[in-house]
Structure formats: C-alpha cells, structure tokens
Amino acid sequence: MVSRTYQVEEGRLPWLAGQLARLAKRAAKLGVAGPGLALGEAYEGEKGVRYIPVTLSGEAPKYAGWAFAATLERLEGGEVLVRSFSEEPLPAKYRSGETSGECDHCKTVRNRTETFVVKHESGEYRQVGRQCIRDFLGHADPDRLAAIANLLSEVLGLGEGEGYDGGGERVLSLGYYLPYVAATMNTYGWCSRSKAREGGSTPTANTALEHADPSNELLKLAQQGKWTRLEVTPADTARAQVAREWASELSDEEVLKSDYLHNLRALTRAGSVTYRTAGYAASIIIACEKAQDRVRAAQARPESNYLGTVGKREVFKSVTVERVLELERAYGVTYLHLMTDAAGNDLKWFGSSRLVEKEGETVDMKATVKKHEEYKGRKQTVVSRAVKLLLV
Numbered sequence: 001m002v003s004r005t006y007q008v009e010e011g012r013l014p015w016l017a018g019q020l021a022r023l024a025k026r027a028a029k030l031g032v033a034g035p036g037l038a039l040g041e042a043y044e045g046e047k048g049v050r051y052i053p054v055t056l057s058g059e060a061p062k063y064a065g066w067a068f069a070a071t072l073e074r075l076e077g078g079e080v081l082v083r084s085f086s087e088e089p090l091p092a093k094y095r096s097g098e099t100s101g102e103c104d105h106c107k108t109v110r111n112r113t114e115t116f117v118v119k120h121e122s123g124e125y126r127q128v129g130r131q132c133i134r135d136f137l138g139h140a141d142p143d144r145l146a147a148i149a150n151l152l153s154e155v156l157g158l159g160e161g162e163g164y165d166g167g168g169e170r171v172l173s174l175g176y177y178l179p180y181v182a183a184t185m186n187t188y189g190w191c192s193r194s195k196a197r198e199g200g201s202t203p204t205a206n207t208a209l210e211h212a213d214p215s216n217e218l219l220k221l222a223q224q225g226k227w228t229r230l231e232v233t234p235a236d237t238a239r240a241q242v243a244r245e246w247a248s249e250l251s252d253e254e255v256l257k258s259d260y261l262h263n264l265r266a267l268t269r270a271g272s273v274t275y276r277t278a279g280y281a282a283s284i285i286i287a288c289e290k291a292q293d294r295v296r297a298a299q300a301r302p303e304s305n306y307l308g309t310v311g312k313r314e315v316f317k318s319v320t321v322e323r324v325l326e327l328e329r330a331y332g333v334t335y336l337h338l339m340t341d342a343a344g345n346d347l348k349w350f351g352s353s354r355l356v357e358k359e360g361e362t363v364d365m366k367a368t369v370k371k372h373e374e375y376k377g378r379k380q381t382v383v384s385r386a387v388k389l390l391l392v
Contacts, residue, residue: 003036003057005327010042010050012195020056027058040326043359053326066136069119070094072127079266081277084259090117091125092252095262103129105136172213174281177273178240180212181205181282183230190286193279205282209275243288244268261287298378302344307381308369315389318342320362324354337386346380355388364389 008016017037024034040053070090073081084090094117102109104126116128118136128136184207193203210218211230221227247268255262263280264287267273273281308314318341325336335354339347349355349367356363367383374380 003055005040005053005055005325008052008054010052013039013052013054016054033058041324043323055327065121066118066126067121068116069125070117072115072117074114075266075270075272075277079270081263081266081280082259089256090259092256094125094127095255095266102127103132105129105132172209172273174244174268174271174273175240177208177212177278177281178244178284179232179237180208180230181285182236182239183232184208184211185285186236187230192283203279203282205278208282209278240285243285246288246291247284294376298376301378304344304346304378304380306372306379307341307345307347310369310371313366313368313385315364315366316341316347316383317364318362319347319365321356321359323359324356346375346378347383348375348380349383349386351386355386 020035020037027034036055036057038055038057040055042050042052044050068085070082070084072094073083075081080095082090082095103115105128117125118128119125126136181204184204188204188207191201191204193205195201195203214222214229218227218229222229247264250261250265255265260280264284267277267281268284307316319339320341321337321339323338325338327334327336332352335351337347337349337351337355339349341347355365365386365388367386370382370384372379372381
C-alpha cells in the first residue's frame with residue numbers, strides 16, 4: 001500500500017468521501033483493496049480556514065517482484081509530467097525528457113507519449129513502454145495492472161487538489177494562456193478543478209480556456225451580446241510572467257522532492273497547455289504567490305538558531321507547540337510537533353504521542369538534542385524523547 005498525507009480543507013471532506021466511494025467501486029471490479037482514508041485532528045489555518053490532515057492510501061500493482069513506481073507523460077517540447085506512486089523520490093534520470101522515449105525491455109527509443117517506471121523489490125528500476133508491459137512482466141493481463149496503477153494515481157491526486165478531466169486536446173501557448181488565468185482570477189477568484197467539482201462551479205482553468213480560445217458557440221453568443229470575453233490587462237500579463245519565471249527557475253532539489261513542483265516546472269519549460277494539463281498550468285500563479293507569501297512570512301519571523309548540544313539531554317523553556325501533524329506510518333501513527341521557543345528558534349519532534357492537547361499551548365520540556373539541520377533556509381533543532389515539564 002502507498003500512502004500520503006495532505007492538509008485538506010474541512011469543508012472538502014464530504015466531497016472527498018464521495019470520490020473515494022466511487023473509486024472503491026472501481027477497485028472492487030479490479031479485484032484490489034479499496035482506497036483508504038485516515039483523518040488527523042483539525043486545526044485553523046490562515047484566514048480562519050480549518051484544515052484536517054488526511055492520509056490517503058491505495059494498492060500499488062505488483063507482479064513477480066516488480067511494482068509500478070510512476071507513469072511518465074511526455075509533453076510538447078520533451079518535458080515530462082510525472083505521476084509517482086512511490087513514497088521514495090523517483091531517480092532524476094526518469095524526470096528528464098531526454099530518456100522519456102526509452103524502453104529498457106525492447107531497447108528501442110520511440111516518440112512514446114506514456115511510459116511506466118517499475119521498481120523491483122531488490123531496488124532496481126526499469127522504464128518500460130506500454131506495449132512492452134506484457135512481455136516484460138509476463139503477465140496475462142497487463143491492461144489490468146495499468147488500470148490499477150491509474151486508479152492509485154487518481155486516489156493520490158484527490159489530495160493534491162487537481163484532477164485529470166477528459167476533454168478536447170486543444171493546444172495553447174502557456175505564455176498566451178496564463179494571462180487569461182490571471183484575468184479570470186481577478187474577476188472570479190481562484191477555484192481549482194477539484195474544488196469546482198464539490199460545489200458545481202466552474203474551475204479557473206476551464207474559464208480561462210474558454211476566454212483564451214472561445215468556441216464557435218461562445219463567439220456567436222458574444223455577437224448576440226450574451227457573452228463577454230475577458231480582457232487581459234498589462235497587469236495580468238505581468239502577474240503571469242512573474243509566475244512563469246518562478247516555476248521555470250525552481251531548483252532541481254525542489255522538484256526532486258515534489259512531483260507537483262516538478263510538473264509545474266516541466267509545463268512551464270514545455271511552454272504549452274492542453275485541457276488535460278490546464279489544471280496544473282493554471283495553478284502556477286496561485287502556487288507562485290503562496291510561495292512568495294511563505295518567503296515574506298519567513299522574513300518577518302525572528303532568526304532561528306540551533307539550541308543545545310547534539311546528543312545531550314536539555315531543558316527547553318517556554319516552547320510553543322505551533323502545529324501537530326498526525327502521520328500514518330507502516331508501524332503506526334506518528335505525531336510531528338512543530339515548535340518555537342520565546343526567542344523564535346524552531347524545534348521539531350516526532351513522537352508516538354502528543355506533547356500537548358491543543359495547538360498553541362506553551363510548555364517547558366525536557367528532550368535530547370538529536371540533530372541540527374536546516375529546513376527551507378531556517379535552522380532547526382530536532383529533538384527526541386520529549387517530555388512536558390510542569391510549569392512553575
């Protein structure tokens with residue numbers, strides 16, 4: 001089973017449960033276990049929005065010691081869209097457009113639109129074309145294995161807020177499309193495809209497509225005065241350009257840790273958009289602006305310094321537990337505590353139990369300094385064996 005934890009708006013849970021029920025029916029037809037759902041404790045995020053840590057899990061297809069690790073979709077210009085099923089980072093070579101047409105089974109290079117990456121229980125990776133899966137695995141029904149792989153991809157995709165909807169394969173330049181996304185956001189706000197499915201509204205990606213490349217029906221309505229095409233302003237173009245530059249300049253280190261960020265960079269470098277990839281492409285602006293907000297928030301925080309001596313048990317005074325994330329592991333639930341002391345120094349602890357009942361509580365604690373590390377440019381003290389002390 002593959003599992004991932006996402007921070008999901010509390011209001012999305014009924015929709016999420018409904019989608020998982022739908023996918024459970026597909027799983028039953030394929031003869032595999034249905035998708036799993038585990039909930040953490042709700043907390044309040046920015047602007048009063050409540051979130052819940054949600055762990056989604058599903059069965060990864062496996063045969064003769066080989067398990068599906070990812071599917072690779074080749075984009076215009078040779079970039080690769082990655083849909084990973086493994087919790088381990090996919091080797092960098094498979095994220096490169098230079099190898100996307102290769103097949104390790106037939107040893108031929110073709111203009112393949114989709115290939116599979118499989119991993120053996122020994123740790124060996126192979127890239128195999130769809131037409132070679134049957135011969136490579138020796139399985140009588142390779143299409144069923146591919147269907148199971150696609151099911152898992154859809155389960156995990158629910159937590160990322162972007163779905164893969166069907167539709168016509170219109171191809172637009174990203175430089176032309178993204179300013180329409182900005183214009184749409186200015187007029188209607190932001191709405192992802194998954195959020196739109198919850199409330200029956202139209203996602204930003206689709207609205208931007210309608211205005212960027214109107215159908216004949218919409219053009220007729222425009223002539224009749226029943227539909228008005230959005231006008232792209234210089235501000236929209238500038239906003240889109242900033243987002244494109246941010247996505248295209250994401251570092252190899254950042255994209256190796258996140259399939260989502262890898263796909264944003266791949267789409268930006270490919271420079272084109274289809275209906276299938278428009279959800280990802282439209283989110284480039286919102287992702288960029290959230291990243292900029294995080295940078296500004298980090299700059300406004302006091303500098304974080306390392307605390308204590310590695311290997312030594314220390315007492316830490318006035319530590320505020322900012323957040324507690326409940327993570328599903330193979331050996332049970334782990335609670336990730338993100339903490340800050342009165343001077344603004346960051347601490348982190350993975351424990352089998354909660355240190356406090358409610359987030360925001362301030363305590364004195366005793367813990368062993370496990371290591372000093374940097375996370376997103378901030379110094380962080382990682383501790384173990386944390387125990388809350390009684391405040392005097």
